[in-house]
Amino acid sequence: MAALTRVLGLPSICRxxxxxxxxxxxxxxxxxxxxxxxxxxxxxxxxxxxxxxxDNGLNVQRFIVAENPEESVRLSxxxxxxxxxxxAQILAGGRGKGxxxxxxxGGVHLTKLADEVGYFxxxxxxxxxxxxxxxxxxxxxxxxxxxxxxxxxxxxYLAILMDREFMGPVIVASPKGGMDIEEVAKTTPEYIYKxxxxxxxxxxxxxxxxxxxxxxxxxxxHKQATEQIxxxxxxxxxxxxTQVEIxxxxxxxxxxxxxxxxxxxxxxxxxxxxxxxxxxxxxSESDPREVEAAEFDLSYIAMDGxxxxxxxxxxxxxxxxxxxxxxxxxxxxxxxxxxxIKEEGVLHALKIVSKDPRVKVxxxxxxxxxxxxxxxxxxxxxAYEKLKLDVPIVVRLEGNNVDKAQHILEESGMPLIAADxxxxxxxxxxxxxxx
Numbered sequence: 371m372a373a374l375t376r377v378l379g380l381p382s383i384c385r386x387x388x389x390x391x392x393x394x395x396x397x398x399x400x401x402x403x404x405x406x407x408x409x410x411x412x413x414x415x416x417x418x419x420x421x422x423x424x425d426n427g428l429n430v431q432r433f434i435v436a437e438n439p440e441e442s443v444r445l446s447x448x449x450x451x452x453x454x455x456x457x458a459q460i461l462a463g464g465r466g467k468g469x470x471x472x473x474x475x476g477g478v479h480l481t482k483l484a485d486e487v488g489y490f491x492x493x494x495x496x497x498x499x500x501x502x503x504x505x506x507x508x509x510x511x512x513x514x515x516x517x518x519x520x521x522x523x524x525x526x527y528l529a530i531l532m533d534r535e536f537m538g539p540v541i542v543a544s545p546k547g548g549m550d551i552e553e554v555a556k557t558t559p560e561y562i563y564k565x566x567x568x569x570x571x572x573x574x575x576x577x578x579x580x581x582x583x584x585x586x587x588x589x590x591x592h593k594q595a596t597e598q599i600x601x602x603x604x605x606x607x608x609x610x611x612t613q614v615e616i617x618x619x620x621x622x623x624x625x626x627x628x629x630x631x632x633x634x635x636x637x638x639x640x641x642x643x644x645x646x647x648x649x650x651x652x653x654s655e656s657d658p659r660e661v662e663a664a665e666f667d668l669s670y671i672a673m674d675g676x677x678x679x680x681x682x683x684x685x686x687x688x689x690x691x692x693x694x695x696x697x698x699x700x701x702x703x704x705x706x707x708x709x710x711i712k713e714e715g716v717l718h719a720l721k722i723v724s725k726d727p728r729v730k731v732x733x734x735x736x737x738x739x740x741x742x743x744x745x746x747x748x749x750x751x752x753a754y755e756k757l758k759l760d761v762p763i764v765v766r767l768e769g770n771n772v773d774k775a776q777h778i779l780e781e782s783g784m785p786l787i788a789a790d791x792x793x794x795x796x797x798x799x800x801x802x803x804x805x
């Protein structure tokens with residue numbers, strides 16, 4: 371390679387895989403052992419990912435999407451496949467081992483009869499599917515994908531992700547596909563290969579060919595795999611993705627290289643130029659509080675604790691959650707007010723966190739640079755009056771217009787708990803749980 375060398379081995383792979391490939395909700399809930407990434411980014415349903423790849427020249431199974439049992443049978447007959455794979459469409463993983471409240475076991479089924487597709491989908495549509503990644507009550511299934519079932523001769527793994535270490539895209543590949551890539555990195559790291567890509571030059575033909583070789587594709591399959599890798603990189607750039615993961619990236623007995631399953635993550639900052647992509651966002655499975663927060667340009671992610679956090683800036687928000695845990699507390703949320711917060715935004719932020727019945731204390735931690743502390747203070751007083759808040763509120767303010775902010779809070783007569791610094795605020799929030 372001209373400018374960048376290929377990197378083999380475990381250390382950087384593990385940092386990339388465990389930090390970037392893991393779902394954001396899981397990373398957030400592991401605050402005790404890892405840094406938290408507070409971004410609610412766009413997730414696509416499986417059929418949407420397949421359509422995106424199909425439209426950009428990648429090989430996928432033929433498929434249809436239905437919204438009721440009758441439609442699933444009718445469209446499956448048009449598909450006219452030798453065998454069908456029926457997959458309930460929800461964002462959570464573990465569908466194959468999930469259970470429906472209809473009594474059907476498994477969200478993925480195979481059949482050779484188009485008429486039998488309706489038997490399975492009738493027990494999927496309008497029922498809740500519970501998996502290891504869904505809420506306890508499961509997720510309602512409103513769409514089902516039926517795809518042409520392919521035999522898979524061999525499975526490999528292929529992903530492209532933005533890697534901070536290399537300050538650009540890195541392609542990760544392994545001939546050991548169809549399984550957890552982190553487990554591969556842990557047990558057989560010699561089977562994981564990485565190619566950093568110089569963003570100014572793009573993916574070079576020789577590097578795509580080298581990856582196809584390391585994925586153990588031979589002859590005509592090697593040519594196909596090389597072309598598919600190049601097209602996947604093109605899609606990655608075209609849609610402003612931060613990650614695309616194909617697992618398995620496989621070959622069939624009749625000599626096809628196919629992207630069997632794909633997961634995309636997108637850069638939220640590209641929403642303005644990726645309108646068609648972001649219009650695909652299915653909010654039906656999202657926490658209603660996250661959706662409401664987004665309407666007011668607030669970044670909110672629910673967690674499992676009882677200390678609500680209102681903070682400005684992602685870094686300060688993560689540090690606040692960490693220090694709460696350090697002192698024995700549990701944050702109930704991540705909430706970044708952002709730099710342009712107004713009184714109305716503060717009010718809505720407090721309204722959102724106060725809806726959580728588990729919240730026993732609210733901690734407001736503001737370091738005013740761009741943010742005007744007096745605006746936050748005014749928002750707190752108005753929210754207190756309008757929402758009739760009845761839980762302890764710990765407030766730490768520092769920076770821009772802090773003296774004016776403190777005066778506003780003192781004049782309000784609100785029973786606030788003032789804190790001198792972040793550590794003091796966290797301690798007082800935890801202590802307030804017992805009051």
